[in-house]
Amino acid sequence: MNFLFIDTEYTSFFSSDLSKTGELLQLACIPVIDGVRRESFNEYCRPLTKIWSMDAEKVHRIRSDQALASQQHPSEVASKLVAFLQQYDCFFTPIGFNCSGDESYINRLIADNKLILPYRKVVHYKWTDVLDKVKTHKDSIKLKSYTLSALKKFFKIENQSH
Secondary structure, eight states: OOEEEEEEEESSOOOSSTTTOOOEEEEEEEEEETTEEOOOEEEEBOOSSOOOOHHHHHHHOOOOTGGGTTSBOHHHHHHHHHHHHHTTOSOBEEEESSOHHHHHHHHHHHHHTTOHHHHHTTBOSSOEEHHHHHHTTTTTSOOSOOOHHHHHHHHTOOOOOO
């Protein structure tokens, strides 16, 4: 089985009201094919609106929309992501941590750029949320907190988050 570990950063938390929803700032993923970690994908894009949440900024620590003004258009990130995944000639199950917002932003990015068909040929529509999985095993994973950093420490995973 092949997995795609995905994380995104965005200007504001996802909302069903698109007038209040921010935009994608960063999209990163790590493909794991037959248990082997492959080259990662990490791209930034410029926001096209002025929707900016200080709460989201506290999470991603990207300090200003002005710093992103020279970054690529979101359509370029979408095209690069699909091309990146297609090079592996396989099908991925997407995985994230507390990932409903990530899933929503990526789905919107792919749909807005009319890349649904090529994307769905390489990425399954159903995501696996690590936080949800861990919560179903609380009796064997006894922690005070189920934050990403607490889980990384518990499972002895050493990589940079955010």
